[in-house]
Amino acid sequence: MQPRPSASARGLVLAFTLTLAGAIGVLFLSWQASLLDRYEFRQLQTALSTFWIASEGWKLDYPLPLFGPPWSVPMEFPIYQTLVACLHNLTGWGLEQSGRLVSISFLLGSLPAIYDLLGITGLSRSRRLIVLIFIITCPVYLFYARTFMIETTALCFSVWFLASLRRGLVAFHPGWLVLTLCFATAAALTKITTFIVFGIPAAALVLSQTVFARTAPSRTRVLKLCLSAGIAALALTIAWAWFQHGDTVKDSNPFTGFLTARELQDWNFGPLPLRTDWSFWIKIQEVISGYILADGALAIGLICTAFATKNIRWGAGLCLAGFFSGPLVFANLYHIHDYYYAANAIFLVGAAGLLLASAWDNPRLPAGLNWSMLLLVLIFQGYAFYRGYYSHHRNPAPPPPEIAAIIREEVPADGVLLIFGDDWNPLIPYYSERRAVMVPGRRENESQIIDAVIANLPPHRLAAMLITGPVLQSEEDFPATQAARFGFSVEPAAVKNGYALYLPKSNAAPTIATPNPAPPADSHERFIGTENTLTPEQFPMCTPAPLRARSQFGVQPGMIDNQMVVLAHAFSELIFSPPPGARKIHAEVGLAPNAYANSLPEATDGVVVQLFEETPETGRRLLLSRALNPSTDAADRGPQTLSYTQHEEFTGELIFLISPGPDGNNAYDQAYWKHILID
Template identity: 30%
Template sequence: MESPAVARAPSRGETRFAIGLFLACLAFHFWGVQVGWQSRNLPGGEFRQAQTALSAYWIKQENNFSLAYPTPVVGKPWSVPMEFPFYQWTVVVTSKVTNWSLTKAGRAVSIACFYLALPAVFLLLRRWNVAPAHRWIVLALLLTCPLYIFYGRAFLIETMALMFSLWFWVAFERAVAERSKLWLAVAIVAGTGAGLVKVTTFLLYLLPAWVWAAMRLWSARRTAWKTDFLWMSAAVALPFAATLWWLRFADATKELNPLGVAFTSANLRSFNFGWEGTYFSADLWATKARIVAEQLTWLPALLFCLLAGVLVRRRWREMGGNLLAFGSVLVVFPILYAHHDYYYVANTVLLLVAMGLALVALAESALPRWAVWAAVLLVPAGQAWRYVQHYYPAQRAISPGGDGLTTSLRALTNPGDVIVVLGQDWNSMTPYYAQRRGVMIRNDIATDADRVERTLAMLDGEKIGALVIVGEPDGARWLIDRAAARGLGREPLYVWRDARIYVPEARRTELLYAILDNPFHEVALAPGVVVPPEDLSARWLDVAKLRRWQQRYFSGMTPQPVRVWASFGPGMDGSSGHAMYGAHPVTRLVFALPAGRHTLRSSLQLPLEAYRVDLADVDTTDGVEVSLFALGSDGARRQLATRLFNPRANRDDRGSMRPYEVGFTLEQAGEVELFFGPGPSGKDNRDWIQLGPLKIE
C-alpha cells in the first residue's frame, strides 16, 4: 500500500493555507460540540447514552468503582457490565474534580478523546507518505464531519474506543517496524484500552493492522519474520488476554441476574454478528446507505472525492483500502450498524481519510492551484453546512432532560425506591432521568412468570416505589398482582400518555395530593380516581396555608387574596381558556395592598340560565351585590364602591364577561375586601356569578 512518488510538494504558502484551514475547522468543531451545552437531555442514541449515564450516576452516588459496577436497569444484582467502566470512571472523576454535572463531564470526556485521536490520524498518514502540510487537510475533514460534531460530545464510550484503537494501529506498526519499546508500550496500553472499552471498535482496527502485519511477514518470510512475529505477538498478547478476561467476567456477572442473562455474549451473538438473512437484507442495507448519505458527510462532497480519486489516478490503493475497512464492519455487524447510527463513530474516520486522500491527490497533481484549493475548501465547507442543516436544530434545543413520567417518578418516589417498568423494553432513559434504580421488563419476558418471579423475589428488602405499565402488554395483570402483594395498589393512581402508574397503597392519598400540587407535564389522575373531599365552605381560609393545588383556584388574580370566605367553598373554571372564579354569594375575597391610588379591573358574568324570561320570580336571580370595602385595623369596613349586577333587570349586564372596574385610594397600607352578596330580596337562587381574571394595580 505504498504511495507512488509525489508529483508536487506543497509550497510554504500552501502549508500555511492548510494549517489555517485546519485551525478554522477546529474552531468550528469546538463551537459545534458546545451547542446545547447547558441542556441535560441526551440527543442522539438516547437509549444507549442513558445506559452509560445511568452507570456513571450510580458509580458517583455510591462511590462504587468496582468492576461489577452498577447499572440498575434490570433488577438485582444491579450490575450488568457491558464494557469495562474506564469511560464511566473518567466521567465521574471529572465531574467530582470540576464540580460539573455528569452530563457536562460526559461530554467533556468524549470531546477530549476525540481531540486526542487526531494526532494518531496525523501520524497514521505518514504510512502513506502524505506530506505533513497535506495531513492538515485530512484532519480538517474529521473536524467538520457532522457525525463527529454531534456524537463527538455524546455521553458514550465511542470516542474513547476510537482514540485507543487509532493509537493501537499507529503504535503497532511503529513498534514492529522500528523495534521501538516505547511504541510497543503504547500499543499494549492502547490495545488493552480499546479491547476493554469496546471490542467491536478494536476488531475493526485490528483488520488493517493484520493486513499490514501479513504483508510484512510475507515480504520477510526468508529473513526476519520470526522477529517481527515476536514483536507483533508482544503487542497484542495483553490486549487479547484482557479482552477475553473481561468478556468472561462480564458474562459471569450478568448471569447472576435473571433478566441480565439476556445480555451475555452468547445470547447477543446473533444480534452482534447477525445471521445469514441479515447480511443480504435489502432493508438493512437501505438503512445503512441512508446513514452514510445523510449523517456522515455531505453527499456531494463524498461523490466529488470518489470521482477525484478515480480521475486523478493517485492514491487510489490507499483510498480503496480505507473504504474497504470502512465497509467491512457494515458486513461483519449488519444489525448493529443499521440500528445504531452512533456506531459509525468507529469507522467514519476511515471514510474521511479516504476522502482526504483524494484531496491530497489533487494537491499533489499538476492541476491549477486555484482549482485545487477551491476543491479543498468545498468539502469541509459542505460538511459544516450539512451539520448545521441536519444536526444543529436537534442539538441546540435546551431541555431539563426526561419527561413528565420521569419527573413525576423522581418527585413521587423516595431516592432508595425501585421502579418496575413493563412496556419500555430495557430502556435506561426512565430510571436515569428519574434517578431511581429500575427493573425494566421487556414485553416478551413478562409472560415468563418464573423468570419475572425470580427477579421480583430478589427485590426482597427493597421498596418498590412505583410500577409503570406502558400500553396493554401481555402479562400486565399478573405483574400488577405480584406488585400488589408487595404493597402497591391494584389500580393506577395516575397516567402519562399510554402509561399507567401504580403506587404504594399506603402513600396513595399523599401522592394524589402531590400530583395535584405539582402539575407534571402530560400527567393526569387515572380514570376513576376521586380527590378526597375536603370541606372548605363557609369558613375563613388563609390562602397561604392552602394546598398548592387549592391555591390554583386564585390563579387568575393578581395579587392573590390573602383570605377568602365562600358559602360553597372556592371554585375555579378554566374551560373557557380564562380563569373564571365562582363567586356565588356569599363570597369574600380579601387582598393586602400598599398605600396609594389603585384600580381594580375584572369582569363579571351570569349565565343565561340564571335569568331566563320563562322563569318565575321566585326561581330566577334578583342580581348579585358586588361591593368593595376597605378594612380597618379595628375590623371596621369602609365601603369604596358598590353595584347590583342584575342582567334580568339591566340589559347592560347581559352577555359574556361585562367589564368591572373600580378606582380607589388607600391612605395607608391595608386590606380591601371584594364582597359578593345576594340581591335586594336576600335570596341567592341562581346567583351563579363568575369573576373573570382580576388585577389590582
C-alpha cells in the same frame, strides 16, 4: 501555476485551525439539552451506570441497576464511565456535560495519532492537515462526539493502537510495543466491535514492515510478525476473559441472560443473507451520503484519484477495505444503528482526504482548483450535517419526563422501583435516580421469577410500582393484582407521561402534584410524548408542512431507500392545519426495512396508523385506520398508500397518529411518512 509550497502550507494551517474551531463550536451546541435526542436508550444506559459509579464508587462489576440484584450487567469495560464519573466528582460539573466533554476530548485526542499515522503515506506535514479537515467535518463525528456514548473513546484507543504499532515496528523499541498492547487492550475492552474494524489496517501495517520489508533481516521480520500477532492475541484474550466474566454475572439474574455475549451473537452479526440484500447496501449508501461523506465531497475524492500517486491510491483502497469491514462483519448492528459508523467513518473520509492531499500539488491541476475543491468539501459536509443531525439542535431534545421528578420526591433514595411494560428502557431509572427491577419483554406474567428477584431485595426496599403501556394499563385485573401482591394502593398516585405510579398504602395519599389518575378519553394520548415546534423547510414531502409534532423518540426528516421521509417512530403524531377548502388526504406510510429485518422478538410486531380530525367542539373524529405488520405480512412492506375523501371541507386540525400494534409494544416500530398531501 500552483501557490508556493510555503504559502500553501501556511494557508492549510490556517484552514485547519479555523475548521477545528468551527467543529468545536458545533460540538458544544445544545450543551445543556437532555440526552433524549438520538439513540437515547444507549445514551441513558451509559449515563445510568456512570451516575451510580459517581455515587457509590468504582467496582469491577459496575452497576446497571435495572433488573434487581446483583445490580450489574457488565458489557463494555467502564473506562469511559469511570473517567466521566471522576470528572463529575472532581469538578462538580453536571454529569451529562461531563460525559459530553470526555467524549469530545477523545475525538480531539485521536487527531495527533492520525496525524502521526499519516507520516507513513509520505505526505508533507501541512498536507496531512487536509485529511484531518475531512475527519473533523464528518457529520457522524460532529454529532456523536457530543453524546453520552463510548464511541469516540473506543475510536481514540484504536487509532492510538495503530499509531503506536507503527512506531513500535519502525523503531522496534519495547516501550512502543508495551504502549501498543495497552491501547489494543483498552480498545478491545471499551468496544470490541470498533477494535475489530481496525484489524485490516493493522494487518496491512504489520505486513508492510515484515513480509514486504525485504531490506530488513529475516529474523527481525519474523520477530516483528510474532510480536504483533502476540499483542493482538493477548488483547483479544483479555477482552474474551472480560466477556466471560460479564456473562457469569448476567447469568446470576433470571432477567439478564438475554444480554450475554452468546445470546447477542445473532443480533451482532445478523443473518448471512442480509449482506446480499439490496436494502442493506441502499442503507449503507444513505448513511454515507447523509451522515459521513456528502455526495459532492465523495465526487471530489473520486476526481482526485486521477491526480493522486499510486501509493496513495493503494492507501485509499486499504481505507475503503477497513470501512466496509465494519458493516460486512457486524451487518445487523450497522444496518440498524448509524452511530456504529463512528468506528469506521474515519476510513472513508480519510480515503477522500488522502486523495485530495496527494493531488494538492499536482502540476496538472489548474491554479487554485485545489483550494476550490477543499472549500467545496467544507460546504458539502456542512450542508450534510445541516440536513441531517442539525435537526436535533433546531428542535431541542425534550426535557426529562415529569414522572421522574415525582418519583424523586415520593420514593426514598434507597427505594427500588418495580416497572412493568417498559422493557429495560433506562429512561425512568436514570432521571428518577432510583434503582429498578424492570420486567423485560413480555414476561410480566412470570410471577415466580419476579418473586424470586424481589426476594433478593433487602426488607421493605420495594418502594413503588410503575406500569406503562396501553395494554397493561387497560387490563382491569393487571394493575390491581400487582398492586395487591406487593402491598401498593390499587389506585395510582400519579399518572404522567404514560406511566401510572403506585405507592405503598401507607403513603399513597393524594398529595402528589397533578396526580391525574383518570386516563383521558383517547387511550393513546398519554403515551405520545413531548410536543415540538417544527420548521416548515424540514418537510418538503408534506403539503402543507406540519404545524407541530409529538413523539416519544422525536419526529424528524431522514432517508429511507434514498428518499427524504419523515421519521416517526411509534408513538408519534403529526398535526396539520388543512388549507381552506381541503377535503382530501393522500399519504404514503411505512416501516423502515431494518424494523423487520430480523425475526420476532427482534423485529416490529406492527403498528396502527390512524387519521383524525380534531375540533374543540367534537374532539377527535376518526377518519381512517390501517394496521401494518411487515414482519408477518409481506404485503405491508414498503410504502403503503392511504387515501381519504369527504364531501365537506375539513374544519379542524388533522392528526396523523402512529401507535404500536395490538400488544402495545413499540420496540422496532420505526415508522415513516414518505409523502403527505392535504388538498
